[in-house]
Amino acid sequence: MKKLIAFAALAVLGAGSAQAVEYNQVLNDKSALAFTYKQMNVPMEGSFKRFRGQLSFDPAKPATATAQFQIEVASIDTGSAEGNDEVGGKLWFNSKAFPTAQFVSTAIKPLGNNRFEVSGKMTIKGKTLDVSTPASFRQDGANAVFEGGFVLKRADYAIGEGVWADFGTVANEVQIKFRLTAAPKK
Numbered sequence: 024m025k026k027l028i029a030f031a032a033l034a035v036l037g038a039g040s041a042q043a044v045e046y047n048q049v050l051n052d053k054s055a056l057a058f059t060y061k062q063m064n065v066p067m068e069g070s071f072k073r074f075r076g077q078l079s080f081d082p083a084k085p086a087t088a089t090a091q092f093q094i095e096v097a098s099i100d101t102g103s104a105e106g107n108d109e110v111g112g113k114l115w116f117n118s119k120a121f122p123t124a125q126f127v128s129t130a131i132k133p134l135g136n137n138r139f140e141v142s143g144k145m146t147i148k149g150k151t152l153d154v155s156t157p158a159s160f161r162q163d164g165a166n167a168v169f170e171g172g173f174v175l176k177r178a179d180y181a182i183g184e185g186v187w188a189d190f191g192t193v194a195n196e197v198q199i200k201f202r203l204t205a206a207p208k209k
Contacts, residue, residue, distance in 0.1 A: 043081060043082070043083040044081070044082075044207045044208070045079060045080065045081040045207065045208040046078060046079075046080045046081075046166070046167040046205040046206065046207055046208070047077075047078055047079050047080070047205065047206075047207075047208045048078075048205055048206040048207070048208070048209070049075070049076040049077070049078050049203060049204070049205050050166065050204045050205060050206055051073075051074065051075065053166070053204035054074075054201075054202060054203045054204050055070065055200075055201065055202045056070060056071045056074055056094065056199075056200075056201050057069065057070040057071075057199075057200045057201075058070070058071075058175075058197050058198060058199050058200065059197070059198045059200070060177075060193065060194055060196070060197045060198070061193070061194040062192065062193050062194075063191075063192060063193075064194075067101070067102070068102070069099060069100055069101045069102060069106075070099075070100050071094050071095070071096070071098050071099055071100070072095075072098040072099075072100055073094075073095040073098035074092055074093060074094040074095065074098075075092070075093055076090065076091060076092040076093070076203065077089075077090070077091045077092075078090050078091075078203070078205050080131075080160075080167065080169075080205065082137075082160060082167075085131050085132075085133045085139055086130075086131065086132070086133070088128070088131040089128055089131075090126070090127075090128040090131075090141065090143070091125070091126065091127045091128065092125065092126045093123045093124070093125050094123060094124040094125070094126075095122065095123060096111070096116040096118045096121065096122060096123065096124055096147075097111055097116075097118040097122060099111065099116070113184075114183065114184045114185045114186070114187050115182055115183055115184075115187065116147075116148065116182060117148060120148075120149075121147070121148045121149055124145070124146060124147040124148075125144075125145070125146045126143055126144070126145050126146075126154070127143050127144050127146075128141055128142065128143040129142050129143045129144060129153075130142045130143075134157070137159055137160045137161060138157060138158070138159050138160075139157070139158050139159075139160065140155060140156070140157055140158075141155065141156050141157075141158050141171070142154070142155045143155075145175075147180040147182065148180050148181055148182065150179070150180050150181065152179055152180070154173060154175070155173070156171050156172065156173035156199075157171050157172075157173075158170065158171035159171060163204070165206065165207060166204050166205060166206050166207070167204070167205045167207075168202065168203070168204050168205075169201070169202070169203045169204075169205070170200075170201065170202045170203075171200075171201055172198060172199055172200040172201065173198075173199055174196050174197065174198055174199070175196075175197045175199050176195050176196060176197075177193075177195055177196075177197055178190075178195050
């Protein structure tokens with residue numbers, strides 16, 4: 024009986040280490056970065072079409088994980104060409120002077136049940152602030168999928184200045200949603 028218990032324990036430990044894998048290749052074509060907000064109290068949606076990232080995540084060692092993402096702000100899709108031109112301009116993202124927004128993780132803390140708190144620095148329009156977001160992790164075949172979201176206050180980054188600073192026209196709170204798919208290290 025002791026041999027059976029020892030064998031079962033070794034099998035469980037061996038299975039855990041055999042499944043340990045590091046995900047480090049962000050698959051942009053299977054990932055999405057979207058946002059929702061209210062304009063004149065009407066819910067609106069949009070997304071960013073081009074972003075790239077570097078990731079290093081081993082589910083067995085989440086505290087050592089790192090993530091860094093760059094978003095091409097000119098790739099914004101508000102649902103209309105006129106809206107895209109407006110938010111790319113000086114009063115919104117000023118994409119000519121600040122072509123990318125960036126997130127760099129500073130800590131990833133396990134919360135249990137494949138959920139994590141990801142903390143880091145978000146830089147938009149040259150201003151860097153601390154952000155924190157919950158994220159879930161799940162396997163999808165050989166790949167990993169990370170999903171989460173957080174509220175960004177556009178005034179914190181001077182997104183929507185001048186006539187657009189009125190929160191009655193466009194709300195200050197913007198819900199950011201992400202789904203990142205990553206392949207294992209080769």
